[in-house]
Amino acid sequence: MTDDEDRLRRGLRDLAQGDAPAGGAMGVETLLAKGRRARAHRRGAAVACAVVLTVAGAGLGLRATGPGPRTPDSRASVAAAPADQPLELGPAVARIGVGYPYDLVRSCGLRFAVFDGSKWVTDTDLASTIALRGDRVSGSMTLVSKDVARFEMGSGSLKETADFHRVSGGGHCPLLPPANPAKPPVLEQSPANAVEGFWYPHDLIVHCGLRFAQFDGRWWVTVRDYAKETGIDGSGRYVFVTGFIRKTGDRAQFDSPGLKPIEFRPAKDGEEPPVCS
Template identity: 35%
Template sequence: MNGFPEEELRSALHALADRPAVPVAVPSPQAAVREAARIRRRRGAAGAGLVVAVAGLALLVPQWAPGGGSRMPAPPAATAGPPSGQPAATEPAVRTDPALGVPYAHDLYVHCGIRYTKFAGRWWRADPEVPEEALDGAVRQDPYTAGTMVLVSAGEARFVRHAPDLTVTFRPMEAEPVPCA
């Protein structure tokens, strides 16, 4: 038998059979119920912690996102305040430039047609401008249209929206534009 002497195998099996049985602890039904309740409490606490973390990130992420958040307000009216060359108090002093060729979620303001947008902390001019009348009715229902903005080069950014298809090229501006009327 596989090179083992039969007598050694028999004695090993008898030794195992003669050993006293080790008691196995079987949990009571009450202990099982308590353990299940403890696991549910831990899962609930972990879920609540996850909800709080996601809510906290939802408040912080728009400040870091290119374009200053998910929605760009209408271009502000020219009023007293800091000169256009200096950042306003609510804008971050450090501008984070987007990576070339990477699409970033961007809401484009289309109330007066497509003329300007603010992306990556600076103003951009549509080249060519798209008048409001040229926009699809579905686009004009909301003053914003969602899509993606891609930095093509240091002097060119491209907005793309699908359904209905819309592609607009933008060039950087030196100063803040005059708001539409």
């Protein structure tokens, strides 16, 4: 409490008890004037503190207000994701009602997914509302029911959702139509001229074991033996594995739900897949 405020309180108490000094009305005016000065002093101090806090907040990047209007730049910042990381595709077997980190690949216009051991497609055109940047859009995928999975990204005014439906067969990437629409392929096969750094849906044929892959118009071979850690050993338990493949320089990487990334190198002369039944 300031000295002025203390004197004001004592003066008002004396007036109430009849102990005010001579010149009653003038004494009251004097006390009120002092009160006004005290209040002005407090308001000035409060304003000064607000200015200091505002400047400090600006320097620290603080925001006291809610999100601003939705702009293309703000949408793009949500859609961006690190391109040097493996894809987030969730587990091989998902639980209903549990959200898993998930990446939709850009090469399929955000309409194709591999999740819960199956292929999924959506009719929602996320690409028209999200500013695409990089090779993927990150969010979460939740198994809503046996045949419906929901992808969500962002929050508040930036939140986007899309419901995916379980499908079988191949040729579901809308930007990679089958050569003959009347006879769609059984498997998902990536293009013969793949763009470096982009993920493409791919069914890796493994009935002879996890060793070779045909991608980007040529054969590739694994950089090491992945049979023990994947359980894919050519025993016939797996015929093909669905996932995504991407080339970077002289390497190709295959990602699939529940598996660690599998790395390939270009096959050398004489390296060919074995003949097996």
